[in-house]
Amino acid sequence: MKDLKKRIALNKYRNNVFAIVGLLSTLVGFFLLTALMIDLFRDGADRLSYKFLTSFPSRFPEEAGILSAWVGSFLLLLVTACAAIPIGVAAGIYLEEYAKKNWLTDIIEINIVNLAGVPSIVYGLLALGMFVQVLKLGESVLTGGLTLALLILPMVIMATREAVRAIPTVIREASYATGATKWQTVRWHIVPYSTGGILTGVIIGLSRAIGETAPIITVGALTFIAFLPTSPISSEFPFISFKWLMDPFTVMPIQMFSWVSRPQQAFQLNAAAAGIVLMVMTLLMNGIAIYIRYQYRKKIKW
Amino acid sequence: MAKFYRKTSQKITESIIESSLFLSALFSVFITLSIVGILAYESFGFFKEVSFREFLTERQWTPLFADPKFGIMPLIAGTLLTTAIALVVALPLGLITAIYLSEYAPHRVREVLKPVLELLAAVPTVVYGYFALLFLTPILQKFIPDLSGFNALSPGIIMGIMIIPYISSVSEDAMMAVPMQIREGSYATGATKFQTAFKVIIPSAFSGIAAAFIIGISRAIGETMVVAIAAGGQPNLTANPLEPVQTLTAYIVAVSLGDVPHGTIEYKTIFAAGITLFFMTLGFNILGFWLRKRIREAY
Numbered sequence: 128m129k130d131l132k133k134r135i136a137l138n139k140y141r142n143n144v145f146a147i148v149g150l151l152s153t154l155v156g157f158f159l160l161t162a163l164m165i166d167l168f169r170d171g172a173d174r175l176s177y178k179f180l181t182s183f184p185s186r187f188p189e190e191a192g193i194l195s196a197w198v199g200s201f202l203l204l205l206v207t208a209c210a211a212i213p214i215g216v217a218a219g220i221y222l223e224e225y226a227k228k229n230w231l232t233d234i235i236e237i238n239i240v241n242l243a244g245v246p247s248i249v250y251g252l253l254a255l256g257m258f259v260q261v262l263k264l265g266e267s268v269l270t271g272g273l274t275l276a277l278l279i280l281p282m283v284i285m286a287t288r289e290a291v292r293a294i295p296t297v298i299r300e301a302s303y304a305t306g307a308t309k310w311q312t313v314r315w316h317i318v319p320y321s322t323g324g325i326l327t328g329v330i331i332g333l334s335r336a337i338g339e340t341a342p343i344i345t346v347g348a349l350t351f352i353a354f355l356p357t358s359p360i361s362s363e364f365p366f367i368s369f370k371w372l373m374d375p376f377t378v379m380p381i382q383m384f385s386w387v388s389r390p391q392q393a394f395q396l397n398a399a400a401a402g403i404v405l406m407v408m409t410l411l412m413n414g415i416a417i418y419i420r421y422q423y424r425k426k427i428k429w
Numbered sequence: 430m431a432k433f434y435r436k437t438s439q440k441i442t443e444s445i446i447e448s449s450l451f452l453s454a455l456f457s458v459f460i461t462l463s464i465v466g467i468l469a470y471e472s473f474g475f476f477k478e479v480s481f482r483e484f485l486t487e488r489q490w491t492p493l494f495a496d497p498k499f500g501i502m503p504l505i506a507g508t509l510l511t512t513a514i515a516l517v518v519a520l521p522l523g524l525i526t527a528i529y530l531s532e533y534a535p536h537r538v539r540e541v542l543k544p545v546l547e548l549l550a551a552v553p554t555v556v557y558g559y560f561a562l563l564f565l566t567p568i569l570q571k572f573i574p575d576l577s578g579f580n581a582l583s584p585g586i587i588m589g590i591m592i593i594p595y596i597s598s599v600s601e602d603a604m605m606a607v608p609m610q611i612r613e614g615s616y617a618t619g620a621t622k623f624q625t626a627f628k629v630i631i632p633s634a635f636s637g638i639a640a641a642f643i644i645g646i647s648r649a650i651g652e653t654m655v656v657a658i659a660a661g662g663q664p665n666l667t668a669n670p671l672e673p674v675q676t677l678t679a680y681i682v683a684v685s686l687g688d689v690p691h692g693t694i695e696y697k698t699i700f701a702a703g704i705t706l707f708f709m710t711l712g713f714n715i716l717g718f719w720l721r722k723r724i725r726e727a728y
């Protein structure tokens with residue numbers, strides 16, 4: 128009897144210890160992340176200034192800034208969004224509303240899951256071979272934007288599918304019952320209700336894209352760009368130019384990478400400052416996405 | 430009586446729309462085919478100049494030297510070494526996290542901790558690379574004086590932290606899929622949560638946990654920036670984590686940064702490395718997908 132009590136006590140003890148171990152190990156990542164943020168902030172906060180945000184990179188670390196980098200990031204994301212959203216949402220809607228259960232649909236689905244797991248640098252190689260060489264688009268904003276669009280396409284498709292799947296079947300059936308066609312149902316019922324979920328997925332995808340370095344390096348973004356792509360507003364008719372799409376560019380993570388790779392400590396401080404800006408933008412975008420998801424869930428109660 | 434058919438024009442519109450949506454979906458297949466196509470085409474060019482044998486058995490990777498050697502083993506060794514270190518960190522932590530979240534944590538605690546974990550996965554990898562090189566390596570050097578400035582240990586650990594969310598979320602899904610009756614049966618015999626978790630839940634969720642493991646491997650193999658920044662730029666056939674190594678991914682980045690004209694052998698080497706990488710991750714991805722399907726079918 129005593130033996131049994133001892134065993135039970137030992138098991139209870141192990142259980143309680145594990146509860147604490149479990150909590151700690153869940154928090155390990157969080158602690159490390161906090162250490163990272165503090166370290167980044169300590170090193171880079173001094174360098175953050177209006178001047179930093181509005182200067183070009185330079186050989187002198189004190190004068191270098193990230194103007195070309197964040198403009199490049201912004202333009203790139205614009206191209207990425209314009210390419211990935213239409214194709215991704217269309218594909219997601221097809222797979223959820225129109226696709227029949229045949230082998231072709233299975234192949235498409237397996238493909239999307241597989242593409243989500245392909246390393247980002249392989250997308251860079253694809254872009255190098257396809258966009259730069261075959262399509263002769265050069266090392267331009269367009270190439271970079273399309274590469275990132277391919278990268279986040281699986282994410283957009285999956286987010287669309289989840290959002291569409293969440294709509295109860297009764298809505299669809301009610302629509303068909305009034306005599307609507309499939310497209311009418313999709314256009315007037317499915318899309319409006321799933322917009323929140325799709326938007327969340329898209330913003331999270333874009334926040335991932337803004338931090339991507341490897342595929343952009345492979346397609347040839349340079350690390351010392353001391354000029355901006357051509358402004359979209361031109362002084363002659365028709366006042367809007369698309370030349371910026373074909374210009375060389377750089378993006379923020381590449382600028383940070385370039386500075387981190389230099390041995391001078393002053394450049395590494397710049398890298399920290401660039402890192403802060405990058406983190407702020409990433410967290411901001413994630414925060415917006417989560418906020419949208421929350422608002423959307425509050426409003427729409429099935 | 431109204432006529433119950435659709436106008437032909439409407440039928441045509443519907444059909445055009447359906448075809449456009451179908452083409453968008455088919456586009457993903459086109460992407461995969463393009464990836465395989467481009468990699469195969471350029472690698473084919475590579476293997477015309479370098480024999481398969483040399484590629485697989487030569488122990489040095491020095492494509493830019495006067496007497497170039499094209500053995501892929503140093504790069505694969507670098508990839509596997511950093512991946513192994515990452516998994517040694519990520520698998521226990523990820524699994525324990527998953528057990529804690531699915532079996533122990535009260536609902537509210539879970540709601541707070543899960544977004545925190547997702548945050549780990551959202552940080553750009555360059556920032557992790559910065560951290561590995563400038564924060565972790567100096568700290569490790571205090572404990573391990575032999576540690577060189579570029580090494581496999583520091584990025585390996587950081588990569589491990591990065592992939593914890595992947596491992597924990599897939600494992601947790603697998604464990605949540607185990608029906609409550611099985612847990613309750615175990616508790617009814619007087620088992621503690623700890624005993625239930627390790628002796629009942631984990632064996633039941635095994636294929637899901639294996640899937641998590643595989644996904645983690647695949648993610649670590651494909652990681653680029655952390656190792657490009659912190660592991661060094663010398664291909665090095667070694668199993669010693671204290672030395673600098675270069676991974677397949679870091680090599681591709683290093684070459685892309687330089688001035689490599691299209692068509693030269695150096696240009697082709699990045700595609701040879703790329704196709705090796707692609708097949709490694711493809712194999713693991715397929716295995717992981719198959720295992721994940723099995724969780725859903727098991728119950």
